[in-house]
Amino acid sequence: MALKNTTAPVRWGVLGSSGIVDAFMADLPYTQNMRVDAVCSRTTEGAQRFAQKYGTPHTFTDVSAMVQSGRIDALYIAVPHSHHKAAACTALRAGVAVLVEKPATITVAEWDELVALAQQNNTFLMEALWTDFVPGMAAAQQAVAEGKIGTLRSLEVSFGFTAPDDPKGRLLNPDLAGGALWDIGIYGLYHAWRWLGEPETWSVQRVLASTGVDLRDTVDLAYTDGRVARMHFALDREMPKEVVLHGTRGWLRISDIYNAARVVLGGSSGPEEVIYERLDAAGGWCYEMQHVTDCLQQGLVESPRWRWSDTRQMQLWVANVQALWGKEHA
Incomplete structure (x- = not known):
């Protein structure tokens, strides 16, 4: 469900432990009212390494367990593109807000499915096209x-x-x-x-x-x-x-x-x-991270800046390119 208007820090979980998640964590000090309380990785060892590196209190190897744990309000999804949709569906059904790395899905139909789930569950969803926020x-x-x-x-x-x-x-x-x-x-x-x-x-x-x-x-x-x-x-x-x-x-x-x-x-x-x-040491992810945190504290389910229709338009443009290839991704 959407968060109510609140000034309480938003509790984030991250899915994945790749370099882009390291960049996400490196920009955390440049944000306000958000903290990362949980990490989910494919292996216990990977999750524990991440937790020790960043002081993350909770570790998981199953995304369903993490979003149902009550430990997080929002999930940042940074696994391979092909796995985005499944993870986002799991979080949205649990009422956990979703920030999913670009491309959010690999077909327009998959994106439409995520938007429908966000609407049905009154839960925030946004693609992480960070360029729009810098x-x-x-x-x-x-x-x-x-x-x-x-x-x-x-x-x-x-x-x-x-x-x-x-x-x-x-x-x-x-x-x-x-x-x-x-x-x-x-x-x-x-x-x-x-x-x-x-x-x-x-x-x-x-x-x-x-x-x-x-x-x-x-x-x-x-x-x-x-x-x-x-x-x-x-x-x-x-x-x-x-x-x-x-x-x-x-x-x-x-x-x-x-x-x-x-x-x-x-x-x-x-x-x-x-x-x-830009002269500060931030990598640039912090602006997007702060925007989503602000949206959640305001109780929004859709960003007024990077809208669901914007992501859909980008999906259509990719489909145009693929059609000219004469093939589509499976």
Whole structure:
């Protein structure tokens, strides 16, 4: 059930003990009114290692037991993509709020099922698309709104790194919904959607890994008014992790693409200008974490910032890319 209006700290549980959960925990000191009281991992040893590292009082190896324990109000889900839906369903049915890592699910139908469960159980649900909450994005949006780059005409995204050559790992394993699109491409799609909206035409190219997942993707979007977007994602090479907005008066470079840690304004008429740079030691997850905690303390079941319909739109965009592949993830 939704929490009542309260100032009491929100008790969180985390599902998973991977690097992204470490990042979540590292940002905890930059938040207010939340604490992590429980961890659930596949093994007792993994859960105990996490608990000892972070001083987490309760450990579990079964997510159902954790959400039914009465120890937590909210669950952060950071397991492989293919396992998101099942864990979220378990928590929502128990009346435990859910923050589920992107992509929240791997089909639109699965997301619709989670939203229906959240509505039926009057329980908070949000996808963890943390980019929408970082202050660098707000600074970039303000600069564009103020006409600092003139009229926005195009967008270019690059994001690549060399993934471990592990066919059973989450990045290359089709059974874990691996591939470049789901892991990093969603950031590019998010930026294109946020800045340019719905395109008229789509064009997609991909290169497959030996496991059958997409190793590299290039996505091109075209708009009726002449605007364009080009996005490159790769799991087999190092690429700048940035988005560049091109306007009639200048350009705006946002890096890193996922947390907008630095935003630079430039153009032919003068030197570059740093309009935002995060100087604290936070990784950037804290802004999203604080937003969800605030929503829960207000008794909300849906974020007014990253809505259920926003996640659904991103799911539809991914489906558009997959349709152009001529296949869909299982």
